[in-house]
Structure formats: C-alpha cells, structure tokens
Amino acid sequence: MPLLPDHLIAGYRNFITGRYVSESDHYRSLAREGQAPETMIIACCDSRTAPETVFDAGPGELFVLRNVANLIPPYEPDGEYHSTSAALEFAVQSLKVKNIVVMGHGRCGGIKAALSHNSAVPLSPGDFIGKWMSLISPAADTVAASTMMTTGERATALERISIRYSIANLRTFPCIKILEDKGKLALHGAWFDVSTGELWAMNKATGDFERPEIG
Numbered sequence: 001m002p003l004l005p006d007h008l009i010a011g012y013r014n015f016i017t018g019r020y021v022s023e024s025d026h027y028r029s030l031a032r033e034g035q036a037p038e039t040m041i042i043a044c045c046d047s048r049t050a051p052e053t054v055f056d057a058g059p060g061e062l063f064v065l066r067n068v069a070n071l072i073p074p075y076e077p078d079g080e081y082h083s084t085s086a087a088l089e090f091a092v093q094s095l096k097v098k099n100i101v102v103m104g105h106g107r108c109g110g111i112k113a114a115l116s117h118n119s120a121v122p123l124s125p126g127d128f129i130g131k132w133m134s135l136i137s138p139a140a141d142t143v144a145a146s147t148m149m150t151t152g153e154r155a156t157a158l159e160r161i162s163i164r165y166s167i168a169n170l171r172t173f174p175c176i177k178i179l180e181d182k183g184k185l186a187l188h189g190a191w192f193d194v195s196t197g198e199l200w201a202m203n204k205a206t207g208d209f210e211r212p213e214i215g
C-alpha cells in the first residue's frame with residue numbers, strides 16, 4: 001500500500017525539483033519572515049476552480065479558504081465550531097488582509113444541490129451538504145420557482161446571488177464592517193466560468209457581474 005497515491009508523489013517530484021528550486025529564495029524568505037498575503041479568497045472546493053491557478057498566484061500571495069459553494073455564514077458567536085469564521089478572523093485580525101474576494105463559479109455542484117432540494121430541511125440526518133446549503137434556501141427557493149429561466153440560467157443566477165449573500169454576511173462580522181467602513185478592507189465578488197475560462201467581477205454599485213478589463 002503506497003503512503004500516498006502515485007499521482008501525488010509524481011506531482012510532488014515535479015514541484016520539489018522544479019518550482020521549489022527556482023523559487024527557493026522566495027520560499028526561504030516566506031519561512032523566515034512569515035506570510036503577509038494582502039488578499040483572502042473564499043472559493044468553492046470544486047477541483048476546477050483553484051484560486052492559485054485562476055489568478056496565477058505564487059506562494060505567500062493568497063490566503064485561501066475553500067468550502068462547498070464558497071458560502072459565508074452570518075456572524076454567530078455561539079461557541080460552536082465555525083471553520084469559515086475562524087479563517088476569516090485570522091485573515092482579517094492577524095494577517096490584516098486588504099481584500100476579501102468571494103469567488104463563485106459556473107456549474108457549481110453545491111448550487112445545483114440547493115436548487116434541486118429547495119428546502120431548508122437537510123436531505124437526511126447525516127447530510128451535511130443539505131444543511132450547509134440551507135444557508136441560501138430562501139434564494140434557492142425563489143430561483144427554483146422561476147419557470148421563465150432555463151436550468152442553466154437558474155444555476156448562474158443562484159451562483160451570483162449567493163456571492164452577494166456571502167458578501168452581505170461578511171459585513172455581519174463586526175471587525176470586517178469596521179475595517180471596510182474605515183477604507184482598510186475591500187470586499188469583492190467574482191465568478192469564474194469553468195467552461196470558457198471567463199472571469200466576471202461584481203460591480204459594487206449595482207451588484208451586477210461584469211467582465212473586467214484585463215489589458
């Protein structure tokens with residue numbers, strides 16, 4: 001029984017003899033001085049949407065949190081286990097990131113599940129996804145009921161609505177609200193289309209998604 005799957009060992013071999021060598025000075029200085037990323041990205045677990053790949057980022061550049069459907073729950077200091085909130089707290093209060101980007105994506109399985117199980121009730125007692133996606137049940141119910149839209153249009157709509165929802169929830173965290181009001185922290189929305197590679201960014205004034213100029 002191998003210690004790790006073969007494809008991981010092969011990938012690591014490429015990394016340690018390639019990128020790690022060419023960027024060794026950078027890795028050493030990051031180890032010595034610690035990380036100081038300016039941007040936190042909240043992305044989906046989906047294997048096709050790695051922020052480091054989409055934004056061509058190197059070590060130390062992005063503080064990345066990934067969960068199913070890139071959702072931010074509201075601020076709930078209730079003594080329970082909140083992994084997403086813990087990562088946010090660390091990024092904002094310790095690393096003092098200047099930007100938080102909620103990045104959704106096309107063909108999101110979590111969003112698809114929310115649309116097909118448009119109920120706040122989890123699928124089963126052991127169903128974590130149903131409970132997690134119930135965060136956006138009100139929006140999912142509304143979008144799912146819209147017979148004017150195609151299945152694809154409904155998915156894209158909810159993917160983008162959920163980004164706006166997560167950004168609104170970011171503002172329920174007192175430390176985030178205060179820093180944003182002081183102009184020390186900017187909140188952004190983005191949506192990545194897996195099939196075309198297109199990146200869309202949220203217009204903060206309107207909430208609409210637009211293609212950014214990339215030069």
Ligand SMILES: [Zn+2]
Binds near residue numbers: 045046068070108110
């Ligand atoms: Zn997803």
